[in-house]
Amino acid sequence: MAGKILIVTGEHDSTADLMVLCLTERGVPFERFHPQDLPRDARVTLRHGPDHPPVGRMAAFGEGFDWSEIGAVWYRRPEPFSLSPALSSEEREFAYHECTSVMQGAWRSFDAFWVNHPDRIRIAESKPLQLMLARRLGFVLPRTVFTNDPDEVRALWDACGGAIVYKSMTQGVLGQSLQKSVYTNRVTAEHLARADLLDNAPGLFQEEIPKSADLRITVIGDRVFPVEIRSQSDADATVDWRRGEVPRMEHVPVDLPKPVEAACLALNRALGLHYSAIDMVATPDGGLVFLEINPSGQFGWIQSVTGLPLIETLADLLADGAARGRIDRPYDDPAGT
Amino acid sequence: MTENDRSRRRFLREAGLVAFGVLAVASARRAEAATGGRGLFADQFLEDGxxxxxxxxxxxxxxxxxxxxxxxxxxxxxxxxxxxxxxxxxxxRCTNMFYPNNGAPTCSAYDSDQDSHPDGFKPGE
Structure with a gap:
């Protein structure tokens, strides 16, 4: 049957586990695949030939599925491949790229309804692109500079009266141990004195927006779930709410002004996403300022603390996509199908 | 002079300079200047995850x-x-598989699919 849901993630993914419980309870057929099992414990085979459409099979620890069974994919949070420690670093690098290539080939070769296709995710994670689209859709934006030029950072600092923040553009971790993280931070004069370090990597610098609260807007299909996170009551979380004890902060479901809600949906559509988590700031004067959109953003805790039916809504979306044979390709089909 | 001609002449000029080691030295100086400061701007904001x-x-x-x-x-x-x-x-925490720790991947930077998914590290992401 072509109506199964495929969950692509890692072994340790509690949000995926919630989805597994939900789908099991509903009796919806699904598979779960962990790219981290590749290449030693999982087998992936893609067969192409002149007399048949592509055929794909994925199996881990002896159990698997044919791609023809899959109608929808939740591309959640896969983890890196498990390469043999017996390989040299050069061999590992080669093997890593070969594994990546075969998996990307699978994601790109077979039709399904994707939440979200990894190619869409990759594009959508570009923060300059996000800001460009958000502005065009009418969101209010903070002044933002992506640069490795110290003079540009100083100019932003002056223009904002010294109220600017630094963010990483990609991952929030640094170092092999992953015990260190980089949250959003105020940039002080002392930090600015080391702007020469931008010679070694560019950064994202943004006007600091006064907050009354943070806003987390989970968009699933055509449904929007805005939640106000009362981060300002936690001293650790005033600049970046992720730094605080998030579950202990007050979370309040709210309504968005209709134009903002419409803009959230339009931003998802523009990026080819069926799911996203949008971060905005509620200002003391009642304004809303766009910060970023996370195409693979976390949402399990929001359901946990607010009771909003996020998993159920996402399950509905996936099941509907699979049942109706919705196809979401990251390319134009030359056959026009 | 066409753009192609200009590009070709520039290429030939630079090739000539390389032959005398001039361009190579200039490049090396630029590289040295670029790595003069140690560390990253982000290092100033590192904190325990x-x-x-x-x-x-x-x-x-x-x-x-x-x-x-x-x-x-x-x-x-x-x-x-x-x-x-x-x-x-x-x-x-996923692995930076190019820097395994005692043979076990230790996770941080991903290329390809996984660079989009620093799983779990940013709780708010």
Whole structure:
């Protein structure tokens, strides 16, 4: 049957586990695949030939599925491949790229309804692109500079009266141990004195927006779930709410002004996403300022603390996509199908 | 002079300079200047990440769930109560497989698919 849901993630993914419980309870057929099992414990085979459409099979620890069974994919949070420690670093690098290539080939070769296709995710994670689209859709934006030029950072600092923040553009971790993280931070004069370090990597610098609260807007299909996170009551979380004890902060479901809600949906559509988590700031004067959109953003805790039916809504979306044979390709089909 | 001609002449001029080692030295000086400062701007903001210690458990392939060893129950039930956003997925820090630690991948930077998914590290992401 072509109506199964495929969950692509890692072994340790509690949000995926919630989805597994939900789908099991509903009796919806699904598979779960962990790219981290590749290449030693999982087998992936893609067969192409002149007399048949592509055929794909994925199996881990002896159990698997044919791609023809899959109608929808939740591309959640896969983890890196498990390469043999017996390989040299050069061999590992080669093997890593070969594994990546075969998996990307699978994601790109077979039709399904994707939440979200990894190619869409990759594009959508570009923060300059996000800001460009958000502005065009009418969101209010903070002044933002992506640069490795110290003079540009100083100019932003002056223009904002010294109220600017630094963010990483990609991952929030640094170092092999992953015990260190980089949250959003105020940039002080002392930090600015080391702007020469931008010679070694560019950064994202943004006007600091006064907050009354943070806003987390989970968009699933055509449904929007805005939640106000009362981060300002936690001293650790005033600049970046992720730094605080998030579950202990007050979370309040709210309504968005209709134009903002419409803009959230339009931003998802523009990026080819069926799911996203949008971060905005509620200002003391009642304004809303766009910060970023996370195409693979976390949402399990929001359901946990607010009771909003996020998993159920996402399950509905996936099941509907699979049942109706919705196809979401990251390319134009030359056959026009 | 066409753009092609200009490009060709520039190429030939630079090739000539390289032949005398001039361009190579200039490039080396630029590289030296670029790495003059040690570290990253981001280093100024490093702080301890959130680490969640998860109870012993295993992934049950039949149930497609992570199971707590002691209770035999899905870990998700526990983790929701324990950590809210910092569920146990946050503890599985993926690997920078080019820098394995004693042969075991240790996780941080991903290329390709996984660079989009620094799993669990940014609880708010």
């Amino acid at each position: 959130h680490v969640v210690n998860i109870p012993a458990g295993h992934y049950d392939r039949a149930r497609k769930l992570f199971i707590e060893e002691e209770s035999g129950r899905p870990m998700v039930a526990q983790s929701q109560q324990m950590t809210g956003s910092w569920t146990y997925s946050d503890t599985t």
